[in-house]
Amino acid sequence: MKKILFIAMLTSLIIACSDSKDIDDIKPEIDTNVSFAFPKQCTTLYFGEDFNFSALFTDNIELGSYSISLHNNFDHHSHSTEVTECELGEIKTPVNPFTFIQDFEIPDNLTEYEANQSITIPTGDENGLFDEGDYHFFISLTDKQGWSTQKGLSIKIMHRE
Amino acid sequence: MNRFYMLFILLGMYFVSAYSQESYIFSGKVTDHKNVTLPGASVYIPAIDNGVFTDSNGNYHLHIAKKGTYVVQVSFLGYDTYTDTIMITANTKHNIKLTALAMSLQEVVVKDNYAASRKKEESLNVEVVNNKFIQQNLGGSLSQSLERLPGVSMIGIGSGQSKPVIRGLGFNRVLVVENNIKHEGQQWGSDHGLEIDQFAANRIEVIKGPASLMYGSDAIGGVIDVKQSEIPTPNTVGGQVNLIGKSNNNLVGSSVNVFIRKNKLFADLRGTVMDYGDYKVPTDSISIYSYKAGLHDHLMRNTAGKEQDVHFSFGLIQPDFQTRFFVSNVYTKSGFFANTHGLEPQRVNTEVHDKSSRDILFPYQSVNHSKLINKTIKTWDGIRLETDIGVQRNLRREKSKYIAHGDMPANFPETLNMDPDMEREFDKYIYSANVKTSYSKIERLKLFSGINAEYQNNSIGGRGFIIPDYNLWSMGLHLVSKYTLSDRSKLQAGIRFDRGAINTKEYYDWFPSTVEQNGVETEEYLQRADKINKVYENISWSLGYVYNHQALSLKSNIGKSFRMPIAKELAANGVNYHRFSYEVGKSDLDAEVSYQLDMGAEYNKNHFAIGITPFVNFFPNYIYLNPSDKHDSQYGLGNQIFYYTQSSVFRYGGEMHFHWEVIPQLQLGIMGEYVYSQQLSGEKEGFTLPFSPPPSALFSVKYQPIHFNLAHNAYLSMDYRMTAAQNQIVPPENKTDGYQVLTLNAGADFQLGNQQINVSVSVHNVLNTKYYNHTSYYRLINVPESGRNAVLTISIPFSAHMH
Numbered sequence: 026m027k028k029i030l031f032i033a034m035l036t037s038l039i040i041a042c043s044d045s046k047d048i049d050d051i052k053p054e055i056d057t058n059v060s061f062a063f064p065k066q067c068t069t070l071y072f073g074e075d076f077n078f079s080a081l082f083t084d085n086i087e088l089g090s091y092s093i094s095l096h097n098n099f100d101h102h103s104h105s106t107e108v109t110e111c112e113l114g115e116i117k118t119p120v121n122p123f124t125f126i127q128d129f130e131i132p133d134n135l136t137e138y139e140a141n142q143s144i145t146i147p148t149g150d151e152n153g154l155f156d157e158g159d160y161h162f163f164i165s166l167t168d169k170q171g172w173s174t175q176k177g178l179s180i181k182i183m184h185r186e
Numbered sequence: 187m188n189r190f191y192m193l194f195i196l197l198g199m200y201f202v203s204a205y206s207q208e209s210y211i212f213s214g215k216v217t218d219h220k221n222v223t224l225p226g227a228s229v230y231i232p233a234i235d236n237g238v239f240t241d242s243n244g245n246y247h248l249h250i251a252k253k254g255t256y257v258v259q260v261s262f263l264g265y266d267t268y269t270d271t272i273m274i275t276a277n278t279k280h281n282i283k284l285t286a287l288a289m290s291l292q293e294v295v296v297k298d299n300y301a302a303s304r305k306k307e308e309s310l311n312v313e314v315v316n317n318k319f320i321q322q323n324l325g326g327s328l329s330q331s332l333e334r335l336p337g338v339s340m341i342g343i344g345s346g347q348s349k350p351v352i353r354g355l356g357f358n359r360v361l362v363v364e365n366n367i368k369h370e371g372q373q374w375g376s377d378h379g380l381e382i383d384q385f386a387a388n389r390i391e392v393i394k395g396p397a398s399l400m401y402g403s404d405a406i407g408g409v410i411d412v413k414q415s416e417i418p419t420p421n422t423v424g425g426q427v428n429l430i431g432k433s434n435n436n437l438v439g440s441s442v443n444v445f446i447r448k449n450k451l452f453a454d455l456r457g458t459v460m461d462y463g464d465y466k467v468p469t470d471s472i473s474i475y476s477y478k479a480g481l482h483d484h485l486m487r488n489t490a491g492k493e494q495d496v497h498f499s500f501g502l503i504q505p506d507f508q509t510r511f512f513v514s515n516v517y518t519k520s521g522f523f524a525n526t527h528g529l530e531p532q533r534v535n536t537e538v539h540d541k542s543s544r545d546i547l548f549p550y551q552s553v554n555h556s557k558l559i560n561k562t563i564k565t566w567d568g569i570r571l572e573t574d575i576g577v578q579r580n581l582r583r584e585k586s587k588y589i590a591h592g593d594m595p596a597n598f599p600e601t602l603n604m605d606p607d608m609e610r611e612f613d614k615y616i617y618s619a620n621v622k623t624s625y626s627k628i629e630r631l632k633l634f635s636g637i638n639a640e641y642q643n644n645s646i647g648g649r650g651f652i653i654p655d656y657n658l659w660s661m662g663l664h665l666v667s668k669y670t671l672s673d674r675s676k677l678q679a680g681i682r683f684d685r686g687a688i689n690t691k692e693y694y695d696w697f698p699s700t701v702e703q704n705g706v707e708t709e710e711y712l713q714r715a716d717k718i719n720k721v722y723e724n725i726s727w728s729l730g731y732v733y734n735h736q737a738l739s740l741k742s743n744i745g746k747s748f749r750m751p752i753a754k755e756l757a758a759n760g761v762n763y764h765r766f767s768y769e770v771g772k773s774d775l776d777a778e779v780s781y782q783l784d785m786g787a788e789y790n791k792n793h794f795a796i797g798i799t800p801f802v803n804f805f806p807n808y809i810y811l812n813p814s815d816k817h818d819s820q821y822g823l824g825n826q827i828f829y830y831t832q833s834s835v836f837r838y839g840g841e842m843h844f845h846w847e848v849i850p851q852l853q854l855g856i857m858g859e860y861v862y863s864q865q866l867s868g869e870k871e872g873f874t875l876p877f878s879p880p881p882s883a884l885f886s887v888k889y890q891p892i893h894f895n896l897a898h899n900a901y902l903s904m905d906y907r908m909t910a911a912q913n914q915i916v917p918p919e920n921k922t923d924g925y926q927v928l929t930l931n932a933g934a935d936f937q938l939g940n941q942q943i944n945v946s947v948s949v950h951n952v953l954n955t956k957y958y959n960h961t962s963y964y965r966l967i968n969v970p971e972s973g974r975n976a977v978l979t980i981s982i983p984f985s986a987h988m989h
Contacts, residue, residue, distance in 0.1 A: 048872045050915055089815025092824030097596070102589055104525075104533040106477040119596040126592070126824045128817035163530060163823050171813035171870070171917040173826045175475050175766070177530055 053084035053168040055176045061139070064162060067111035069181045072123070072155055073148040082138045082166055088131045089167035091140065097122035098159040098179065105161070105179040113179070114158045123147075123155040123182060146182060157183045210250040212272070214280040216240045216260055222898055224284060226316070227262035228303075243985055245419045249505045250274050260284065304391065309678050309730025309743040311786050311799045311841075313338070313392040320384055321979050322931060322946050324430065326437075326462075328384040332410070334905070336841035336857040337394045337799075339879045343764075343963040344489040345435050345465040345972060346520055347379030347551075351961060352394050353801070353839060354861040354879050355407025358752050363401065364412045365512050365559045367576035370616040370642060373404075374754045376963050377764050381516045381555035381580065382412060383495040385428055385441035385458050389413045394841075395784045395801060396747030398726040399680045402638055402662040406747040406780045414512060415454050417503055418447040424985025430460065434950075434975035435490070436543070437462035448988070453500040460493040463543040464521075468956040468973040472525065479525040482540040486969065490544050491520030509562040519552040522586075526967050528763055529591050529823045548607065549586035549763075555579070568627035578616040584609045584763075588649065591761070592821040593699035602696065604649065609763065611647035616640065630670040634680075638662045644753065646693075652760035652769070654693045654715040656753040660686035666728075678730040678743075683723075686750045690718040690757045699820065712820070714759045722777040724748040737791035742784065749778040755809050755830045761822045765918065765966050768818040768825040769811065775832060780805050793847045800840030808835040811876070812869055813917040826918075833868030835875060837861065855886040862914075873916040877961045880912035880922065892934075900934035912960040922965065925957035943982050950975040 057065055059081045070076055082088055096103075099117045123146065131138050149155050162178040216227040223244030230237035231248065234256070240246045250256070253275050261267040265284035272280060304314050313335045325331040329340035329350040341356050342348030352360050357376065362369040364382060371381050393409040401409055418424065425444035431437065439460030446453055464485040471478040481487065494517045501510030524534045527549040539547060559576040588598045588606040598606035622636035639661040646655055666680035693715040701710045728745030758771040781804045788797035809832055816827045839861035846854045859882050863875040885908070890901035911924040933946035954974040958965050 050913075050921070090817055092817035092819060094823040096591070096823065100589075101533050102528075102587075104477050104479075104531045106475045106531065122596045124590075124593075124596075126819045126822075128819045128824055161530070165817060165824055165826060167813075167815040167817070167826055169815050171815060171826075173813070173918060175530070177475070177477070 049086050049168070049170045049172070051085045052172040052174050053082060053088055053166050055164055055166050055174050056081040056083070057164075057176060057178070064178060064180050066105060066107040066109050066178050067180065068178070069183055070146060070160075072146050072157065072182060072184050074185075075143050075145045078140060078142040078144055080140050080164065082131065082140060084136050084168040084172075086136065087133070087169040088135050088138050089169050089171075090128055090130050091164060091166045092128040093125070093142070093144070094161075094163040094165075095123065095125040095146075095182075096161055096163070097124075097156065098161040099156070101159070103161045103163075103177060106175065106177045107179070111179040111181075114181070117156075117158065120156055121149070121152045121154065123160070148184070154184065155182075157181075210253070210274050211277045212248045212250050212258075212274055212280065213278075214246060214282060216244045216246060216262070216282045216284065218265065218284055220893075220898075221283075224262050224265070227260060227265075227284070229282075230259045230261075231256050239416075241416065241419045242983060243419070243422075243424075245422075247419050306734050306739055307676075307732065308393075309732050309741050310397060310784055311337075311394045311741075311801075313394070315390050315392075317385075317388050320387060320390075321428075321944070321981060322933060322948070324384075324946075324948070324977055324979055326432075326435075327379050328382050328387065328390075328410075328412075329380055331384055332390065332392065334884065335392060336843060336859045336884070338392055339961050341376055341877055341961050341963055342959075343377045343379075344486070344491070344520060344523070346460075346462060346491045346493070346518070347377070349373070349376070349378070349380055350410055351877070351879065352392065352408030352410075353859075354837065354863060354875065354877070356877065358404050359407035359749060360410060361397075361401050361405040361408075362410045362412065364557070365414055365576075366561055366572075366574040366620060367557070367559050367578070367618050368401070368404075368638075368640065369412075370578055370614065370618075370640075371553070371555060371580045372582055372612050372614070374752055377522070378551065378553070378582065379518065379520075381518065381553055383441075383456075383458050383493075383497065383514075383516055385443075386414050386456055386495070386497050386514070387412045388415045394799070395743070396728075396745055396780050396782045396803075398684075398747035398749075399664060399666065399682050399728040399745060400636075402682070402684055403660060403686060403724075403748060403750045403777075406749045406778060414497065414499065415443070415445065415456075417501070417508075417510075418445045418452055418454070420447055420449050421988045422447055422985055423988055424983070426984070427982045429978075429980040431978045432462070432975055433977075434972050435462040435465040439493075446988075450502055450504060451500070452503065454498070456495075456497040458493065458495040461544075462492070463490045465489050465972045467970045468954050469970055472523075472967065472969055474526055474531040474967045477531045479531065480536075482536065483543075484973065485540075485543050486523050487534065487536075487539050488521035488524040488547055488550070490546050491518065492546075493518045506565045507563070509560065512557065512559040512561070514555075514557045516555045517553070519546055519550060521546045521550040522764075523964065523967075523969065524549065526764070527586055528589060529761065529766055529825065549584065549609070551582065551584045553583075554581045568625065570624045570626075572620075572622045574618070574620040574622075576616070576618040578614075578618075580612070580614045580616070582610075582612045584611075584648070586763070591823055593695075594649070594697050598649075604647075604696065606649070608648040609650045610652065612644060612653075613647070614642060614644040616642045632668045634664075634666040634668075636664050649696065650760060650763065651693055651695070651714050652758055652762070653754045653771075654690045654757050656688060656690040656757075658686065658688045658753075660684065660750065674735045675731065675733045678728075678732070680728050682726045684726065684748065684750075685721070685723045687719070687721045688750065688753065688756065689720075690715060690753050692717045693759075715757045716773065718756055718773045720751075720756065720773075722750045724777055724779070737789050739786075739788045739790070741786040744783045745781070747780045747782070749780075749809075751775040751777065751809060758830065761825060762828075764963065766823075766825055767813070767918070768822055768827045770827055770829050772830045775809055775830065776807050778805065778807055778809050778832075795845045796843070798840060798842045801838065803837040805835040805837075807832040808865070808875070810835075810865070810868070810870070814869075831868055833870065834866040835863060836866055837863040837875075851889055851891070853886075853888045853890075855888070856883060857886075858883040870916060874914040876916055876919065878912060878914055879961050880910045880924070882907060882909040884908075894934075896938065897934035897936050901932065903931045905929040905931070918966060919960075920965070920968070922958045922960040925955060927955055927957065928952040941982070941984070943980060946977075946979045948977045950977065 664682035730743035888903035
């Protein structure tokens with residue numbers, strides 16, 4: 026009896042599955058080449074100042090969220106995903122490097138979004154001034170279905186003279 | 187042949203046959219008409235339901251309790267079954283010559299009576315291979331060597347590390363058994379290999395389909411049952427030297443085995459060493475996201491490795507009692523591709539990394555797996571009792587240069603009592619015990635019952651958290667009956683009860699994080715894992731039917747299997763350094779349950795055989811690692827978060843094979859496999875499952891045997907694999923194009939004086955085709971499969987009689 030039930034169940038499943046709907050298999054895109062995009066590969070940012078992160082995000086169905094990470098690349102461990110190479114400073118040991126990791130929401134039901142996020146880089150913390158030099162600017166973008174795209178930029182963060 | 191099968195299936199599930207009570211020894215040698223010995227031939231006496239397989243020298247040895255006249259049947263696939271009536275009144279020596287049949291089929295799987303009978307006996311679909319198959323299809327690891335079997339694939343990382351996948355299911359959904367004890371490592375890790383020495387594997391049985399009934403939790407997708415060397419014949423000493431060389435990663439290796447048996451006592455020792463360099467791929471650079479990492483001389487930077495294994499086994503054998511101990515240690519160390527490990531594409535110091543293709547630098551993994559197993563069998567009249575006891579320790583380390591992420595200090599504090607380069611460490615102790623009995627005194631009915639129990643204790647170390655410390659208890663009870671309905675058909679039914687408890691411990695970061703609450707910033711050691719105590723119970727069952735008549739064989743099986751969630755699924759909370767993701771467990775997962783219907787039909791006559799083995803499968807609550815649209819901002823670099831969740835999944839598929847012997851020496855074969863999976867609920871409704879193998883077909887041509895003066899059993903063969911594109915994907919996978927790869931094999935047994943030397947040569951990917959394997963872990967970062975690879979294996983067996 027159980028066997029018959031099971032076969033019936035499976036048959037109904039096969040029928041149920043035969044009208045398989047289209048799934049989304051397209052990743053979202055990060056465009057940092059649009060005119061308003063900032064920072065770009067090899068940009069220099071400054072401690073103690075605000076900057077406006079801007080990029081164009083697109084997806085075929087619905088965008089999800091994005092995150093930004095800024096971390097030191099004094100040992101040249103990380104690599105940008107860009108074609109152009111930037112001139113890197115000397116390899117050095119971090120003393121008090123600046124780190125920034127934050128995730129940001131994207132309003133619902135958008136297939137195109139111009140990110141425009143003001144980010145403040147403090148001059149230092151209780152341990153003193155932050156180290157200047159090579160940093161890595163890492164952007165990760167998802168869509169609602171869980172597809173993701175990453176982009177890594179080489180930048181410098183310096184203290185104003 | 188068919189009469190042989192009908193009688194032979196009575197031999198039941200175990201290859202070590204029950205010995206009768208005393209006292210006359212019936213022994214001899216089985217050869218073919220040219221006096222070439224036939225190892226693995228079956229010698230069977232129906233009257234007393236007793237039989238053995240001949241050893242590697244073609245010798246057999248049977249105990250006969252009573253004087254009398256017996257019918258003896260000797261069979262070997264590809265030869266006419268030999269039947270004779272023998273009077274036994276004293277110890278009797280009887281040598282047997284078999285005549286080769288015009289046709290011999292099934293070369294692609296294996297020429298082995300055990301395999302053939304096992305396949306006909308079992309209502310689930312089974313493949314059985316022996317060490318010869320491994321030698322002729324030697325891959326970088328056991329799972330790779332088994333990939334040729336239809337329905338079996340692997341998830342690999344690099345050239346020497348991989349895990350088996352059966353019909354698209356892998357990791358904790360495939361149970362690996364070695365010497366009757368469940369092999370326990372860190373099965374969940376897709377970047378790890380299976381800690382099994384493929385040279386020590388004498389016979390491997392692959393059960394394609396849920397086999398929780400006999401094996402318990404984790405056998406939900408299938409079982410790979412590895413048996414080590416069989417018991418040598420009395421008063422012999424011998425062994426084998428294996429030499430291995432591979433051109434692609436410049437592997438050199440050797441495995442040496444020696445055995446000795448006096449009358450009742452025996453011992454067997456094996457050592458295996460292998461050392462390999464970085465493997466070569468047919469490309470100049472690897473695109474990780476859009477970053478192109480250049481390769482030096484086509485070498486996958488830092489994928490070199492080594493393996494050192496030792497096995498010792500000893501025991502006592504008596505007609506109604508045998509006990510055997512297995513002691514082993516398997517050690518491997520291998521590098522990870524240096525440009526991707528971590529949280530983002532890595533720049534490496536190419537001067538240091540590309541200096542040598544054989545050194546293993548950071549990042550790398552090392553595993554040491556030790557085992558102590560005892561297997562004891564006692565038989566009485568019609569009753570058989572078997573116990574297996576095992577202790578295992580799996581010590582896994584993943585090391586990489588310290589790179590701070592999240593709130594980790596930029597420089598590793600020297601005050602901490604930790605190795606800054608220890609990324610992760612897992613130290614697991616496993617204690618297992620099985621008791622199995624079989625009862626065959628009732629006519630037509632054979633009963634099997636058993637109890638398994640296991641305790642695991644896993645402790646963690648290292649700077650990068652992924653799973654907490656935990657311990658796990660599990661036990662199961664099963665009862666299986668096999669009922670012979672008629673000469674042609676058998677019914678098999680079984681039921682099993684399982685209970686398991688998993689207790690995970692809490693975990694706090696080793697570094698403080700800044701936490702802001704109501705505008706006040708404080709430094710806190712964040713908690714990554716809560717204490718979890720969970721108990722799971724399940725009843726599994728299975729019902730099967732087998733029909734064998736002349737050339738036709740049919741089978742059907744329906745069953746329920748289950749799997750307990752593992753610590754990672756319940757309590758993960760950390761970064762996956764291989765695919766830049768952040769993985770989060772779910773503490774209230776249910777035990778995974780699977781219902782599956784398996785069928786099998788084979789027609790095997792004279793010059794051809796054709797078979798098909800379809801299945802349909804339903805999981806109401808498949809445990810799935812779901813890539814979400816969220817990002818983590820606490821621990822990594824703002825990585826995408828993957829959450830464990832459950833969804834219902836429907837799968838179907840199957841395998842087919844066709845073999846045709848055009849002329850006695852020329853065999854053609856086609857084997858195909860197909861799996862379709864779809865999630866029916868949850869956030870990824872409509873999507874497939876991760877790592878779904880694409881449809882694939884293998885066309886083979888084999889010419890054998892060729893006999894020269896010095897060479898016997900020479901063969902030439904060609905495998906042409908055609909794999910379709912995989913466009914059924916789920917985040918974060920990429921669609922993978924189809925491909926065709928060509929493999930050439932040749933080999934022979936050379937007779938030099940009294941010494942036999944077996945040589946096999948294979949060239950994989952003959953055309954150096956650049957292709958991607960959808961189920962390779964490195965596929966996610968666009969690493970093609972290895973280029974042309976010539977593999978040479980030489981085995982030199984030796985043995986002598988002692989007086």
